Amino acid sequence: MTMSQDSRSTPGSTVDPAEIAKFSKLSETWWDPKGKMAPLHKINPLRLTYIRDAACRKFERNAKSLNCLSGLRMLDIGCGAGLLCEPFTRLGAQVVGVDPSASNIAAAKLHAEKGHMSIDYRCTTIEEMDPRERFDIVLAMEVVEHVTDVGAFLGRCAAVLKPGGLMVVSTLNRNWKSFALAIVGAEYVLRWLPRGTHEWSKFVTPDELTKYLLDNRLVITEQSGVVYSPFADRWSLSSDMDVNYMVVAEQMV
Numbered sequence: 001m002t003m004s005q006d007s008r009s010t011p012g013s014t015v016d017p018a019e020i021a022k023f024s025k026l027s028e029t030w031w032d033p034k035g036k037m038a039p040l041h042k043i044n045p046l047r048l049t050y051i052r053d054a055a056c057r058k059f060e061r062n063a064k065s066l067n068c069l070s071g072l073r074m075l076d077i078g079c080g081a082g083l084l085c086e087p088f089t090r091l092g093a094q095v096v097g098v099d100p101s102a103s104n105i106a107a108a109k110l111h112a113e114k115g116h117m118s119i120d121y122r123c124t125t126i127e128e129m130d131p132r133e134r135f136d137i138v139l140a141m142e143v144v145e146h147v148t149d150v151g152a153f154l155g156r157c158a159a160v161l162k163p164g165g166l167m168v169v170s171t172l173n174r175n176w177k178s179f180a181l182a183i184v185g186a187e188y189v190l191r192w193l194p195r196g197t198h199e200w201s202k203f204v205t206p207d208e209l210t211k212y213l214l215d216n217r218l219v220i221t222e223q224s225g226v227v228y229s230p231f232a233d234r235w236s237l238s239s240d241m242d243v244n245y246m247v248v249a250e251q252m253v
C-alpha cells in the first residue's frame with residue numbers, strides 16, 4: 001500500500017505524522033547545498049565513503065572501482081529526497097529509496113529525472129513494504145531518531161536483509177553534550193537546522209542501538225563517531241561517539 005497523505009499514520013506504523021510534516025516542508029530545498037539540508041550535504045561525502053568501504057569489505061569488492069557496488073540491492077529507508085540514493089546508484093547499486101513523505105519522494109524523483117538516473121523511489125514505509133523483498137544492504141541514516149518505535153522499526157529493517165546482508169544506521173547519541181551541540185548549538189545558535197528538527201528525548205544511545213540490533217540478531221561490526229571541526233569547517237570520523245555516530249551491523253551466524 002502506498003501512503004498518499006503526509007499526515008496519515010496506519011496502525012502498527014512507526015511513522016510519526018508530525019515528523020513527516022516537518023520534513024515535507026523541507027523537500028523543495030532538499031537538494032540545495034546551502035539550504036536547510038546543508039548539514040546533510042556537508043556530511044554526505046564522509047558517510048558515503050564510510051558505507052561504500054564497509055560494503056566493499058563485506059562483499060569483497062574493490063572500493064576504487066567506479067561501479068564497486070554493481071548488482072547489490074540497497075534499501076535506503078527514510079531516504080528523504082535521495083542524497084544517498086543517487087551516489088550509490090552511480091556506484092552500481094540497485095537502489096530502492098523509501099520515504100513516507102510524498103513531497104520528499106516527489107523531489108527525489110524530479111532530481112533523479114533531471115540527472116537521467118533510474119532509481120526506484122517509493123512513498124511508503126518499511127511496515128507497508130512487501131515483506132518478501134530482500135536487500136544486500138539496508139541503510140537507516142538519520143531516521144531512527146524520528147520514528148515512534150525504534151525497536152519495531154529496526155526489526156522490520158532487519159527482516160528485509162538477505163542472509164549475509166549489511167545494515168548501516170546513523171543517529172544522534174542522547175546525553176548533555178548532544179543536547180548542547182545538536183539542539184542548542186545546531187538549531188538555536190548556529191541555525192544550521194530549523195528549530196524543532198530534533199527532539200532530544202528521541203535520540204538513541206549506542207547501548208540502546210546495540211540492544212535493538214541484537215534483538216534482531218544483528219551484531220555491530222564497525223562503529224564511528226562523526227565530529228565537526230569548526231576550524232576546518234568539516235566533518236570527520238572519530239572515536240568520539242558522544243553526538244553523531246554511525247554503526248555497521250551484520251547478521252549473527
Ligand SMILES: C[S@@+](CC[C@H](N)C(=O)[O-])C[C@H]1O[C@@H](n2cnc3c(N)ncnc32)[C@H](O)[C@@H]1O
Nearest residue numbers: 014015023078079080083101141142143146147
Ligand atoms: C533527517 S532526514 C534523513 C534523510 C536521509 N536518510 C539522509 O540521511 O540523507 C529523515 C527522513 O526520515 C523520514 N522518516 C521519518 N520517519 C520515518 C519512518 N518511520 N520511516 C521511514 N522514514 C521516516 C523523513 O521523512 C525524512 O525524510
